[in-house]
Amino acid sequence: MHSLRCYWFRGLTLAVLLALTQCNKEKPPGALDRSGYHVRGSKVYFLPNWTSRAWEIDGVDRATFEFPLPKGTDADYAKDKQSVYWRGNKVDGVDPKTFEILDSGYVRDARNVYRSGTLICDDAAHFEMVSGNFIKNSHTVYQLYPATTPVSDDPANFREIAAQDGYSFCADLRHVYVNGNAIPGADPATFRILRGGYTRDAGQSYYFDKPMPEGTKIDSLEMLEGAYAKDAARVYHLGHVVEGADPATFVVTDDKFQRAKDARQEYEQGKRKPKPESSDQPSPGGQ
Numbered sequence: 001m002h003s004l005r006c007y008w009f010r011g012l013t014l015a016v017l018l019a020l021t022q023c024n025k026e027k028p029p030g031a032l033d034r035s036g037y038h039v040r041g042s043k044v045y046f047l048p049n050w051t052s053r054a055w056e057i058d059g060v061d062r063a064t065f066e067f068p069l070p071k072g073t074d075a076d077y078a079k080d081k082q083s084v085y086w087r088g089n090k091v092d093g094v095d096p097k098t099f100e101i102l103d104s105g106y107v108r109d110a111r112n113v114y115r116s117g118t119l120i121c122d123d124a125a126h127f128e129m130v131s132g133n134f135i136k137n138s139h140t141v142y143q144l145y146p147a148t149t150p151v152s153d154d155p156a157n158f159r160e161i162a163a164q165d166g167y168s169f170c171a172d173l174r175h176v177y178v179n180g181n182a183i184p185g186a187d188p189a190t191f192r193i194l195r196g197g198y199t200r201d202a203g204q205s206y207y208f209d210k211p212m213p214e215g216t217k218i219d220s221l222e223m224l225e226g227a228y229a230k231d232a233a234r235v236y237h238l239g240h241v242v243e244g245a246d247p248a249t250f251v252v253t254d255d256k257f258q259r260a261k262d263a264r265q266e267y268e269q270g271k272r273k274p275k276p277e278s279s280d281q282p283s284p285g286g287q
Contacts, residue, residue: 028054036075037067037088046088057088071101084109086117093119104129113137120148131160131168133180141172143180151175151182162193167208169193181209195223197239207239226255228270235262237270244272 026041031050038045038054042062047054060080067078077099078085084094091114098110106129107114113121113135121127123137134151135142141152152158158172169191170177176186176199183199183206190202197208198221205212205221212218217231228250229236235245237258249263258269266273 028056030054034074036073037078039065046085048087055088057085057090059083059090060085069099069101071103077101077107086114089117091117104132106135115144115148118148120144130158131163131170133168133177134158134160134170145180151177161191164193165196167193167197169199178209183209185211194221194229196227198223198229207236210239212236212239213241224250224260225252226258226260228252228258228260237267240270242267242270 026043028040028045029038029047033047033050033054035047035049038047039062044057044060044062044065045054046057061082062080064081065078066080068074069077069079072078076087079096079099081096084091084096084099093112094114095109095111099107100109101107102113105115106120106127108121108124108127111122111124112119113124113127120142121135121137123139126138128136130136130141133144135144136152136155136158138155139153140150141155141158143149143151152172152175154172154174158170160168160170162169168179171188171191173188176183176188176191178197178199185204186199186206187201187203191199192201193199194205199206200218200221203218205216205218212221213234213236215233216236217233220232221229222231223229227238228242230245230247230250232247235242235247235250244265245260245267246262246264250260251262252258252260253266254260260267265275
């Protein structure tokens with residue numbers, strides 16, 4: 001009898017230990033685990049970061065679940081035989097059989113292109129990245145920020161014409177853009193990049209996406225260092241007139257801190273620097 005009880009107790013203990021082991025195998029990841037996907041037993045979890053709580057991804061086919069994918073990471077895209085997932089959430093409509101990760105955060109299947117789990121292009125076969133601000137397909141050009149928005153129906157002629165000094169210039173036959181912003185009135189046919197955000201066409205000069213102040217003499221406009229420019233009559237900083245500056249004697253002295261001077265005055269970031277008080281003035285009440 002004693003032997004039977006002993007065997008029964010040992011069997012119960014073993015069953016409890018197996019159950020606890022299985023529970024631990026399926027325990028969600030926590031603060032000490034890396035962010036991303038975690039396969040625990042028959043379950044798949046996603047942990048956004050160490051300050052967040054992981055959640056179980058419903059409906060995953062554990063046997064075919066894959067991560068990381070080629071060009072991917074442990075925390076972006078994953079897939080199984082029936083679905084694609086972005087950061088732990090199912091992306092509706094994506095075909096996992098033809099799914100692939102491209103560069104710069106883009107992915108596609110045989111039909112569509114996505115970014116951050118969002119559909120942005122319905123013509124995957126003709127998808128093209130124009131710049132950091134624009135993409136295009138066979139029928140439309142899209143601006144990516146602040147939201148994916150159609151901006152041109154002329155993808156055949158839409159192109160990046162220059163990328164320099166931190167500025168990306170794009171154009172089609174009707175419009176010119178800088179860093180994703182349209183330059184109102186700019187003529188693509190005669191548009192030229194000068195330097196440091198300054199540009200011009202046959203009839204107007206611009207700084208970034210704004211026309212230069214009225215009266216700017218574009219034929220004598222000269223680029224200086226430190227976001228400065230000048231023409232025969234005035235000096236400019238970031239496209240604005242530097243009041244009182246003499247273009248004939250104006251020179252940049254420190255382009256890093258945007259300091260300059262002319263024959264009468266010193267300037268910093270396009271503003272006059274206060275002249276220091278003279279040290280040889282007599283003190284109040286002095287003789």
